[in-house]
Amino acid sequence: MGATTPLAREYFPAAQRWAYLNHAGICPLPQPAVNAMHRRATEVSLDGEFTYAAHSAEIERVRTSAARLMGVPSTDIAFVKNTTTGLGMIANGLDWSAGDRVVVPDLEFPSTLYPWLALADRGVLVDRVRPEGPGGKLTVEAFIDRINDGPPPKLVVTSWVQFGRGWRVDLAALGRACDEAGALLCADVIQGLGVLPAELERWGVDFAMADGHKWLLGPEGSGVLYVRGARLDLLRPLEPGWNSVAHREDWDNLELVFDDTARRLEGGMPNVTGIAALGASIDLLLAAGIPAIWSHVDRLCDLACSGLSALGATVLSDRSTEGRSGIISVQVDGPPIPLLAKQLQSEGIAVSARAGGLRISPHGYNTDEDIDRLVDTVAKLTRG
Ligand SMILES: Cc1ncc(COP(=O)(O)O)c(C=O)c1O
Structure with missing residues (x-):
């Protein structure tokens, strides 16, 4: 396709250099994000502290654009x-009692499961929801069965999109189910935010988090945490510091009066350079429009599913309308999948081996030619 892509x-x-189809892993940084980091680093190299006012203003601008992308107020x-830090802030910030239940899917990413298992010494019980079918598919009915299988859980946790096979959880329907059960809903959105339209507030999500380094096209170590305003007082701020209080920068006022926004959770100096780069990437996403990016990626x-199926591959991912995401996973006859992924990498095709399949995750600047190159190279590497 010579046609334009939603992201230039x-x-x-x-x-x-790559047919880069690995945004579920670590994304390549777009040039505007590199420029933003370079600009910030240069400014601070020249003027140190005297860049701070301008950069604080920039942080607030990025907060607003991140909120737009998530469909939530910027004060949240x-x-x-x-x-992982965002998940830990929820796990360790909530007030737990022995016997409290957390419902979480099985086959989760480690960071989405461990924070709740680590509460075992406080008597917190973790009940897992089994995905269905050979490829994996996670219906809201499966969550509801688990939610009703005991006293109402305090919290339901899930990835929006599962990291290995890419099944997508219907957060709006799950939000309704949690509301009915009186449970809080925490969604790890790193595998969806930046590629799928998000309306987290309207869907009834209470907590959500994502780092920049996948679909947001940002740098590593620069993430966002959403806490619904009405839930903020349920969380104990784990790192109270100068940046947590309403009167920040009034250095002689040592009263601990928490800011009434989610900023109270930030504590100390944020990663200003990373946030500047994340902001440049989010600007690209918002200018292209998430619906346009999603329909292109979809x-x-x-295209990849049909091309690879024609070679005899089995598509493992849930490709139903409500279950599909930007991640597909396929099983191919030929070399073992981890070896095939490495061979593809040496041919300039970036994919990963995950959950028994070849994981393919394109973004809004990939082209049909990238997919053709993948399919042709898989054909070459698996032939006879
Ligand atoms: C579902 C999910 N959560 C979290 C992470 C990464 O967490 P962190 O941003 O803490 O590195 C990944 C990375 O693969 C993931 O797939």
Whole structure:
């Protein structure tokens, strides 16, 4: 396809050397994000502290654009180091009693499961929801069965999109189910935010988090945490510091009066350089429009599924309308999948081996030619 892509391909230096189909892993940084980091680093190299006022203003601007992307008020966003930190702030910030239940899917990403298992010494019980079928598919009915299988859980936790096979959980329907059960809903959105339209507030999500380094096209170690305003007082701020209080920068006032926004969770100096880069990437996403990016990515995933199926591959991912995401996983006869992924990498095709399949995750600057290159190279590597 010579046609344009929703995200300008020329912004992605990686596209000159790769068919880069691994946004579920670590994304390549777009040039505007590199420029933003360079600008910030240069400014601070020249003027140190005297860049701070301008950069604080920039942080607030990025907070607003991140909130737009998530479909939430900007006062409900805190910047965090990464997804795991955001999950830990919920797990360790809530007030638990022995016997409290957490419902969480089986086959989750480690960071989405461990924070709740680590509460075992406080008597917290973790009940897992089994995905259905050979490829995995996670219906809201499966969550509801687990929710009703005991006293009402305090919290339901899930990835929006599962990292290995890419099944998507219907957060709006799950939000309704949690509301009915009186449970809080925490969604790890790192595998969806930046590629799928999000309306987290309207869907009834209470807590959500994502680092920049996947679909947001940002740098590593620069993430966002959403805490619904009405739930903020349920969380104990784990790192109270100068940046947590309403009167920040009034250095002689030592009263602990927490800010009434999610910023109270930030504590100390944020990663200003990372946030500047994340902001540049989010600007690209918002300018292209998430619906346009999603329909492009969805079409590329369909193209990859049909091309690879024609070679005899089995598509493992849930490709139903409500279950599909930007991640597809396929099983191919030939070399073992981890070896095939490595061979593809040496041919300039970036994919991963996960959950028994070849994981393919294109973004809004990938083209049909990238997918053709993948399919042709898989054909070559698996022939006879
Ligand atoms: C579902 C999910 N959560 C979290 C992470 C990463 O967490 P962090 O941003 O803390 O590195 C990943 C990375 O693969 C993931 O797939």
